Amino acid sequence: MNPTLNLEIALQESQLALPLEVSMMPEVEPMGRWARVVHQMMYESNPWMMLKLHEEGRLIEHLNDQGEELSGQVLKLAKEWRLQNPLPRTAQHLERTVWLNQAKSYATELQLNNLSQKIVSLRDQYQGTAVH
Secondary structure: OHHHHHHHHHHHHHHHHOHHHOOOOOOOOOHHHHHHHHHHHHHHOOHHHHHHHHHHHOHHHHHHHHHHHHHHHHHHHHHHHHHHOOOOOOOHHHHHHHHHHHHHHHHHHHHHHHHHHHHHHHHHHHHHOOOO
């Protein structure tokens, strides 16, 4: 059987096996955007880690910590983008708004890609040590 298909089946089985309080956490709703993004990405890509953190009682703490860390990194990336792409002093309001939105978009996309790679890497590490 195809290894990719095996992984997809294992992911779906793990998602279905997660307790409802882990997959549908009402505690996630008031959390910051990045904590919710981490929760969603973990659910989609690494439910094993999610379950392990829940069993250890550290899932909410992990989501909050990751959310705060990622928010700070996004702000830093947006600032770096603005420094590398300076806006002319003569820029009007609309041009400045577009420039700021470009910085935010760049930082967000970069951070989403980094987070996705990190979660998949952690999943692959877990899969490498799991008993098949």
